[in-house]
Amino acid sequence: MGRAWKFGDHVSTDEIIPGRFNITTDPQELAKHVFCEVRPEYAERVRPGDIVVGGQNFGCGSSREHAVIAIRNSGAQCIIAASFARIFFRNAINIGLPVLECPEAVAGIHDGDEVEVNPATGVIYHVTTGKMFQARPLPPFVLKIVSAGGIVNFLREHDLEELMHP
């Protein structure tokens, strides 16, 4: 179970991690500055297992993977959004950070609410109200990447072609 950190529509990767911090590839260093301008208290107060909740087009803009790394290493267990920008979505999957598309859950969840998520099934349990939501299921080959903990881990055991096997 985690607490929801709710954001609005069109949160850009510039807002997740401003360009001036992209000079490092150190995940912990990136995590220190995540959301520093739009939600300065986030990095300090986020707890392991918390959930980032975004609106439409979450993660739009620059392709910088620093953004998903910063969120993952902040301790957030997953991101729920009404929709994701495509590069951000891929980047999250590739590093094994679950991303769930569920506009209904986003509409129902408020900042600070308690939420339980099962990334494998896409079931979102809104503890605060007792409501259940079902996120759009991830395609099977995407689930393979997520369950391996990211594409790098997947490639350690498999060939890329195996992603396409039914």
Next chain:
Amino acid sequence: MGTLIEEIFSRKIGRHAYAGEILLVDVDYIMSHDNTTPLAIQTFQEIGRPIYDRSRIVLHLDHAYPAPNVQVAENHRRILDFVRQQRLPHLFIRGVCHQVMLEEGFVVPGAIIVGADSHSNMYGAVGAFGTGLGSTDIAVAWATGKCWFKVPETIRIELYGQPPPGVYAKDVMLDLIGRLGMDSAIYRAVEFGGAYIDNLPVHERLVFTNMSTEMGAKCGLVAPDDRTIAYLESETAARGPFERIRPIRPRYERVIEIEVSTLSPRIACPPDVDNVKPVKEVEGLEVHEVYIGTCTNGRYEDLEIVARILEGRRVHPLVRVIVTPASQRIYTKALRNGLIEILINAGCTVTNPGCGACVGRHGGVLAPGERALTTMNRNFVGRMGSPLAEIYLASPATAAATALTGRITDPRRIMRG
């Protein structure tokens, strides 16, 4: 048979590719730059495999070059050491990656080019599939030569008419983004066509495909035609024969038709790129910096528009006017033809080619409370430095007019004959 993107994928896999299908395909080139390459190197080393084909890897130093601080210098060092260790043949320090990719001949009709940069969509102006990816996808492509894609559905945008003087591709594209919204094409290909696009020079078509990213698109495309081929032959190192890939009995998810003959200059206001208004509505707002350049509008023809407006005049004394040519090739052509001298005499600061102030780390960052008008493609909070600065996006002509007055100005007031 299919949309342009289906046709491109079909050629690649040797059978018909359908929208919605997930494919693992060979990529022709894998592009990355100094901002995204260090992470890709780190991930590549974690994968622990050798490079699949070094001739497909193209690296650029453009986002913060020359290095403005020690950390960036360390990143450049890591990249250059990697190039040496891996004996990579394609390293460029010649300006903004996308412009250089085109000039150096990597971008041709039908090519699949992935870039660790969101504006890789630009390559679609000549009928290539260019798309942005993160550093992990890039590292995987280095190691395997491949990438997975879902063949996207296509939104076809038909543009008709001829815009009046003072109105450019940038204005038309900003207007489109304003009408459709910055998430209107997520996961979609956007095909630009119609009489206006058919008659448009390639350097302006590039504005449309570049900023298809600002609609959330996976790629922006224009079917290659005679103009495309003439451009590739005269302006780039690419040599034909080039494939004239066209949509064949396509099924579009949506077709949008827009008449551009009555359009006036447009401007995207903070904090989002789809907050687009006629320039007239915000005229008179004081600006502190005018920034002209980038992969969107830093080409020779853009500098020419600016120079024509500024020739024999002086920019406002309290406005920092910074011009960054997109590439060395553009820079030298502008020097040869006297544009740089005109810009400098008018009071502009001309910097070395590259991404400049657009990445918010060097070359003209903004202080809190400042307002900039720029020819860039995005105006997110904090993009150019302080999150308390405001960024307005417009055409090179609007930028030049604004540079003269120090206030946002409709270029039609200033333009000569």
